Amino acid sequence: MTEMIGGPDARGPQRIDPRDRAQLIESPVSAARVAALFKPHAGALAIVIAAVVAASIVGLAQPFLLRAVIDDALPNRNTELLAWLVGGMVAVAILTAVLGVVQTWLATTMGQRVMSALRTDVFSHIQKQSISFFKRTRGGEIQSRLINDIAGLQSVITTTATSVASNLTTAVGTAVAMVVLDWRLSLLSLIVLPPAIALTRKVALVRREITTQRQRAMADLHAQVDEALSVNGAMLTKTLGATQSRVDAFADTSSQLVDLEVQSQLAGRWRMATMGIIFAAIPALIYLAAGFPALTGNITIGTVVAFTALQSQIFRPVMGLLNVGAQWISSMALLSRIFGYLDLPVEVAEPTHPTPVPKERVRGDVRFEDVSYRFPDGENDVLTGIDLHLAPGRSIAVVGETGSGKSTLATLLVRLADPTTGRVTLDGVDLRDLSSADLASAIGVVTQDTYLAHTSIRENLLQAKSDATDADLWVALDAAQVGETVRRLPDGLDTIVGARGHRFSGGERQRVAVARTLLADPRVLVLDEATSALDTETEREFQAALDTLAEGRTTLTIAHRLSTVRDADEIVVLDAGRIVERGSHDELVAADGRYAALVA
Structure with missing residues (x-):
């Protein structure tokens, strides 16, 4: 009995956490929404509860069989009755064990499937969020809701319903049996x-x-x-x-x-x-x-023995029932936080009926038509009245002081955000009408903050083209002027790049990123301050790789260092989100305006 009291099921009634209650007051969870999680598994849930109730009721037969053994079979030397009673006790034990295994298997399978579906839904929905969501939300918080909160639902999904059924049946049945005995x-x-x-x-x-x-x-x-x-x-x-x-x-x-x-x-x-x-x-x-x-x-001796056996069983189910309230509130608070993410509006939504644009038919004609943009929580426009035309195969460079809106322009072109007013088109199709897959295959990006996954060089490159051969990978690496560096590594393409690519220098990481983009072979290229974090010598080497990448592609270059944009077909100068000058390098220098001041 002492073990039972000190065991995991005898911790006593749990106190409801005030934070859980506050979460539910802020974001209530409806019973219908909880029920919807279990709807695909209604049959399995019914079988689980039936198995639990059956196991609890069958288990109550043991004390009565024991009483009959002590009061009738043994005193009267009735071996036939004793054999039947002992056989019944063994049968009850076997049946209870089998029902317990079935219950555990069904409950665990059902619970894991519910959690897997919920986890996938949350992951999918978060993937659809705009970049502004990830900028304002801590990565640890996202991981906590996706992993810890959903894992915390294990109790309500796989054990709470069965626990209520089991404990209620056992407690009521045991109390009735005790009264029947004496x-x-x-x-x-x-x-x-x-x-x-x-x-x-x-x-x-x-x-x-x-x-x-x-x-x-x-x-x-x-x-x-x-x-x-x-x-x-x-x-x-x-x-x-x-x-x-x-x-x-x-x-x-x-x-x-x-x-x-x-x-x-x-x-x-x-x-x-x-x-x-x-x-x-x-x-x-x-x-x-x-x-x-x-x-x-x-009272008979058998009744006393049977009664003490029942009395020792009643404490556990009563304590289990008293704990259900706190467990339920805690689980509903977790669901409230999870549903909070599922209910986030998608700022950059996939089109319901996307316009198909096969990659081989993309010409790379890009237009910004009277585009303005304001951050969702902002008060002023970051971009205002932008009109730009990037003809197929031509290059435009956008320059300006920090905060002028350069990177926001690139963000709109790769559709990490949508214009507040106006539209951005590719070959005459509004980007909002293109599927994300078609858009990603048509437009490639190289940024100053290159991200490489903590895996091999090969796996990082195959992210751009999963069916690429080793020969394809080497061609891309050589074109990006990093092939010889990789060949000198003991493991070559199988070299692990380390966390965020720290195995390589900044310039080497950038060139591996260029190789990855070359494999993707986009018709439109966005270079968002790709050289700003490099020293002058490394920048010169990297620029040669960029020139190879940009050859024959429509290119939008966002630049802080003006030395990288001199050869662009057109240079656009932004100031406070507006285009204030445009022209070639020589024309803008001769105009002695904003660009000339930046050069100086």
């Missing part, structure tokens, strides 16, 4: 339940508070690991000479965890020990009461 002993047993529940609740609250503190300390420990042991974190720690201070902070947090773990293990041990004594004493009191016929009548 109503006077039932009163004696049930009187002790209220103080036992109250005492266990106090222990649960103490442990919950310590557990909360422990979770915070664990979160701090994870944060310190992430900050100190990532590539950028390790570089910062070493360059600041902060290694020892990092170690000291980590040691302090780790020591806090030691203290909290000890407190958690010792919390309420005296109370639980008292409970153990009480529950161990109850059978003794029952045996004592059974010895006084005036109190219990002519």
